[in-house]
Amino acid sequence: MDAKSRILSRIRHALKDRPKALLPEHPHPAFSQDTMELFLKRLAENGAEGHLVDKEGARKLLADLAQGLPGAAYGKGVPDALRLLPELPPEEAPLGVSRALFAVAETGTVALSSEDGRRTQLLPPVHLVLVEEKRVYPSLLEAFLDLKSLPSAIGLHSGPSKSADIGQVMVKGVHGPGRLVVAVLQGTW
Amino acid sequence: MRVKAKLYPKEAARLLREQPGVREAVTGATLHFEANRKRAYQEIDAEAWRERARRVKDHLLTHLDHYLELAEKRLQEKGVQVHWAEDPEEAHRILREIVARHGVKRAVKAKSMLTEELGVNPLLESLGVEVYETDLGEYLIQLLGEPPSHIVGPAIHLALSDIQRLFHQRFGTPLDASPEALAAVARKVLREAFLTADLGISGANFLVAETGTLALMENEGNIRLSTSLPRVHVAFVGIEKLLPRFADLALFLPLTARAATGQRLSTYVSLIQGPAKEGEEGPQEVHVVLVDHGRTALLHDPEAWEVLRCLRCGACLNACPVYRQTGGHPYGYVYSGPIGAVLDPGLLGLEDTYPLPYASTLCGACYEACPVKIPIPKLLLAWRNRAVERGLAPTWEKGAMQAFAKVMQSPSLYRLLSKALRGFPLPQDLLPLLKAWTEGRGPLQPSPKPFHQLWQELKE
Numbered sequence: 069m070d071a072k073s074r075i076l077s078r079i080r081h082a083l084k085d086r087p088k089a090l091l092p093e094h095p096h097p098a099f100s101q102d103t104m105e106l107f108l109k110r111l112a113e114n115g116a117e118g119h120l121v122d123k124e125g126a127r128k129l130l131a132d133l134a135q136g137l138p139g140a141a142y143g144k145g146v147p148d149a150l151r152l153l154p155e156l157p158p159e160e161a162p163l164g165v166s167r168a169l170f171a172v173a174e175t176g177t178v179a180l181s182s183e184d185g186r187r188t189q190l191l192p193p194v195h196l197v198l199v200e201e202k203r204v205y206p207s208l209l210e211a212f213l214d215l216k217s218l219p220s221a222i223g224l225h226s227g228p229s230k231s232a233d234i235g236q237v238m239v240k241g242v243h244g245p246g247r248l249v250v251a252v253l254q255g256t257w
Numbered sequence: 258m259r260v261k262a263k264l265y266p267k268e269a270a271r272l273l274r275e276q277p278g279v280r281e282a283v284t285g286a287t288l289h290f291e292a293n294r295k296r297a298y299q300e301i302d303a304e305a306w307r308e309r310a311r312r313v314k315d316h317l318l319t320h321l322d323h324y325l326e327l328a329e330k331r332l333q334e335k336g337v338q339v340h341w342a343e344d345p346e347e348a349h350r351i352l353r354e355i356v357a358r359h360g361v362k363r364a365v366k367a368k369s370m371l372t373e374e375l376g377v378n379p380l381l382e383s384l385g386v387e388v389y390e391t392d393l394g395e396y397l398i399q400l401l402g403e404p405p406s407h408i409v410g411p412a413i414h415l416a417l418s419d420i421q422r423l424f425h426q427r428f429g430t431p432l433d434a435s436p437e438a439l440a441a442v443a444r445k446v447l448r449e450a451f452l453t454a455d456l457g458i459s460g461a462n463f464l465v466a467e468t469g470t471l472a473l474m475e476n477e478g479n480i481r482l483s484t485s486l487p488r489v490h491v492a493f494v495g496i497e498k499l500l501p502r503f504a505d506l507a508l509f510l511p512l513t514a515r516a517a518t519g520q521r522l523s524t525y526v527s528l529i530q531g532p533a534k535e536g537e538e539g540p541q542e543v544h545v546v547l548v549d550h551g552r553t554a555l556l557h558d559p560e561a562w563e564v565l566r567c568l569r570c571g572a573c574l575n576a577c578p579v580y581r582q583t584g585g586h587p588y589g590y591v592y593s594g595p596i597g598a599v600l601d602p603g604l605l606g607l608e609d610t611y612p613l614p615y616a617s618t619l620c621g622a623c624y625e626a627c628p629v630k631i632p633i634p635k636l637l638l639a640w641r642n643r644a645v646e647r648g649l650a651p652t653w654e655k656g657a658m659q660a661f662a663k664v665m666q667s668p669s670l671y672r673l674l675s676k677a678l679r680g681f682p683l684p685q686d687l688l689p690l691l692k693a694w695t696e697g698r699g700p701l702q703p704s705p706k707p708f709h710q711l712w713q714e715l716k717e
């Protein structure tokens with residue numbers, strides 16, 4: 069017998085007389101009316117910056133962030149209209165720009181797909197994430213129940229990289245970006 | 258890892274004598290975590306969340322064979338290579354083969370308690386692989402050659418000054434370097450490691466059976482980097498870490514974060530479905546090693562199996578007045594605090610861990626904190642009963658308890674004895690039990706009047 073069969077047979081033996089517990093249903097998703105307000109509030113509480121912008125506003129936000137920088141790393145889904153700086157590899161870029169799969173108000177989270185490019189999401193010290201307004205879900209449960217297919221990896225980011233491991237003092241930007249900026253894009257892109 | 262749980266009382270006493278700073282550091286950190294957890298629980302219907310989580314976990318555990326097979330199937334469909342390991346030796350063999358096949362020279366590791374159990378670091382070092390712990394706290398204790406002292410904050414027993422001294426010796430930073438400056442040094446070393454490692458090693462907070470999703474929680478970003486940059490990723494997963502459905506993560510991720518650190522969600526969550534697809538960045542190979550190492554034996558135990566619901570959030574450690582005194586090291590194994598006191602005997606046997614179930618005041622704070630409602634006080638008593646039954650507890654304990662019960666059940670005997678005590682004080686230094694008590698406190702002095710007399714006077 070191999071390890072798998074031995075482990076499974078021990079489990080079956082252990083469970084032989086144990087009453088089976090039922091699996092509870094997921095709770096009904098709670099309807100929240102002011103999703104956007106909550107999302108921006110929670111982002112701020114997480115130490116991130118959130119902006120609700122139209123096309124023009126998005127260009128301006130990017131131009132502000134880009135000031136004085138030699139270039140940026142871009143995720144695959146970033147529209148050409150927002151590629152204002154020359155492209156640099158993520159290892160060298162002072163700014164990374166990604167497009168999120170979705171966002172969650174409840175936790176102030178942006179969800180990033182591996183299909184957009186992982187290095188851009190992690191290596192530059194500043195990370196700008198674009199997310200369409202209609203992709204902002206009130207709760208994690210609603211977002212998860214709505215996912216049709218899963219990319220090879222999803223990263224949920226809820227604020228800048230941080231650690232309190234050195235003497236309980238909060239330090240930002242330990243491994244990932246020390247600054248997270250989220251632009252919620254109004255309209256269709 | 259070497260188990261030193263038998264030495265618990267001695268080691269705890271030694272630590273309190275020789276390193277009083279540890280108590281201060283651990284108490285400070287745990288009180289902070291505990292306050293955050295309480296605030297985070299108040300924001301939700303904590304009772305409902307915990308009850309739901311308990312039920313999901315109980316369903317999972319009572320159908321574990323089914324869900325393990327389903328998880329394996331889903332993982333394989335996504336191109337993940339699944340391995341099963343009964344014990345550390347089998348886990349080592351699997352890892353050794355992967356290291357040899359890919360000619361691994363350097364590995365980056367994400368913090369994982371299971372890999373501590375399995376002794377992954379010493380194995381890799383013996384194979385000539387350079388291993389970097391990449392969680393900042395874990396990196397600190399790796400530099401010091403110490404085991405973790407807390408499930409979530411492995412280095413909470415260290416004061417800033419300890420770390421300043423360590424980095425001064427290692428990297429020549431000034432003795433008064435700020436936490437930011439120290440973190441910057443570590444970041445530089447570890448960034449280089451991420452970019453050059455051939456292998457990334459992690460544990461898993463959850464493995465979803467329905468989709469074969471590995472879920473990993475953290476705040477620093479080191480886990481996302483460890484599982485994104487190297488071309489091979491190996492995840493060690495305890496067989497109890499499964500969840501039935503993908504959407505169950507919507508309950509378990511925020512609940513674990515709230516219990517552990519008081520956050521609504523940890524800063525980074527990685528949900529991994531498999532190796533990178535054509536033209537995508539990410540590891541070319543992903544391996545999942547499903548590990549038993551004592552868990553099936555625990556599942557078999559009708560009195561102790563509930564401990565397998567544990568999410569390793571550390572909330573019970575933060576709530577525990579006993580843990581706060583010394584931190585985790587005296588417990589002598591990977592898992593310390595209340596969860597260690599009921600998990601370690603199950604994983605390793607009571608013979609090797611006998612004193613741990615006694616490392617508690619039975620105050621119940623651990624149960625109140627636990628996100629999956631593990632009845633830790635009840636489990637502690639079950640293990641204590643077994644210790645007495647198996648003759649592990651000293652025989653005088655059983656005798657003393659029986660005598661105590663007899664006296665307490667008989668009013669006349671009680672009166673007689675308390676009268677005698679007032680007349681002839683106890684030979685305090687002769688009785689070993691009382692000696693242990695009086696050493697730290699001063700002599701026991703019976704009240705001059707019995708309680709029932711005082712009560713009578715009060716009523717009049």
Ligand code: SF4
Pocket residue numbers: 516566567568569570571572573574596623626627628629630631
């Ligand atoms: S026993 Fe409960 S509180 Fe303790 S680590 Fe496990 S899940 Fe957390």
